[in-house]
Amino acid sequence: MSDLDSSTPLRSAVLHRDTHFIPKKAIGGKGSYIFLEDGTKFLDSTGGAAVSCLGHGHEGVQQAIKDQLDQISYCHSAFFGTNVTEELAQLLVDSTGGKLSKLFVVSSGSEAVEAALKLARQYFLELPAPQPDRTRFIARLPSYHGTTLGALGVGGHVMRRQPFEPLLAKNTSHVSPCYAYRGKKDGESDAEYVARLAAELDAEFQRVGPETVCAFIAEPVVGAALGCVPAVPGYFPAMKAVCKKYGALFILDEIMSGMGRCGTLHAWEQEDVVPDIQTIGKGLGGGYAPVSGILINDFIVETLDKGTGMFRHGQTYQGHPISCAAALAVQKVIKEESLLENVRNMGAYLEQQLRQHLGDHPYVGDIRGKGLFWGIEFVKDKTTKEPFDTKTRLSSLIQEKALQPEYAISLYGNPGTMDGVRGDHVILAPPYIVSKEEIDIIVDVTVKVLDEVFKGL
Structure with a gap:
């Protein structure tokens, strides 16, 4: 996630979102991908915060x-x-x-x-x-x-x-x-x-x-x-x-x-x-x-x-x-380019794939959204809908894990889903130009990230 660990002196004049870490630098982007300084080809599966609707580098x-x-x-x-x-x-x-x-x-x-x-x-x-x-x-x-x-x-x-x-x-x-x-x-x-x-x-x-x-x-x-x-x-x-x-x-x-x-x-x-x-x-x-x-x-x-x-x-x-x-x-x-039609078509496919691969996941409580705007809510118990303890920092762990080079996708995590304090979710919001093949990658990697995070818990 970062160039430096928390014990390394900071070498940036920027007040970053987390003062303990300097994020990796993006040096380019094309379509659904952002290119990082370390050579990582990063699939921008959330468009930042649901922003990059056309992806990157549209001429x-x-x-x-x-x-x-x-x-x-x-x-x-x-x-x-x-x-x-x-x-x-x-x-x-x-x-x-x-x-x-x-x-x-x-x-x-x-x-x-x-x-x-x-x-x-x-x-x-x-x-x-x-x-x-x-x-x-x-x-x-x-x-x-x-x-x-x-x-x-x-x-x-x-x-x-x-x-x-x-x-x-x-x-x-x-x-x-x-x-x-x-x-x-x-x-x-x-x-x-x-x-x-x-x-x-x-x-x-x-x-x-x-x-x-x-x-x-x-x-x-x-x-x-x-x-x-x-x-x-x-x-x-x-x-x-x-x-x-x-x-x-x-x-x-x-x-x-x-x-x-x-x-x-x-x-x-x-x-x-x-x-x-x-x-x-x-x-x-x-x-x-x-x-x-x-x-x-x-x-x-x-x-x-x-x-x-x-x-x-x-x-x-x-x-x-x-x-x-x-x-x-x-x-x-x-x-x-009739991209709203692609949003509807690829959104339906994203929903189908998420439900197929994560609907029965023991810690996925709900999958919901519209178009290319989908959220996954996590629970410790699917019957009672009890969330994970806030000390777990679950949504942050998922977001950080997904940023690692071996996964290289964005999962936009947020805590406080249940009541503003407890509960965790991640958001997927790929660009309107996203392809079926890219959605397959997004869902496949999301499943791998979740498996790895929950194994660690």
């Missing part, structure tokens, strides 16, 4: 970035616009069938969530009859919406929040996720489960005061916090109905699960549950440049337009031309 995207550099690399959005930003916005608005009418472009998922929260608040201040008491948000446990203080505050991941709790705003409360593996009762139908969760959300509105809530925010398929957990059918229409009942906004965070990852460009298309605000990222630019954004429902835009006419939020690199050029090129490739 068309690289050329689009070079062309934009030759035109203009930066101008401040307070002074000027650019053709590439306008084209990207129109493409994305059109992709929603015009149901969302504006795009606001920033650089990271956390920034997108911050912008969405601030826009939700400002919307209620801009109404003809302003509603200044709307200062609260309702989110879910566990959930993860970003690492900046506002985004972390609406998130419900205990371990990520814990060191910073004293700094976080106290205006967010959390309800249960739609997590059928652990949340659905024996004998309970999907409809009954949805009704129970809708009643819980309704009760939370009542508890905090319906007139105080700006928005409910949720991921259509929960990423890092739960490991690719999709909602049961009917869940999001029911949640949106509760929001509408109390006049609150409905925000869908598709930073990880959207932009094609789950088989449709927008995850919400699969149930046609149109959000009021949608955050996008990761697969938007495929890692070729830092880019994310929010798509906004027209009634919010009209309210601002008839009010102050300004979104009271802005950033230096907002609408950055290079980022927009990368995102535009990535989205054109996805469309022109």
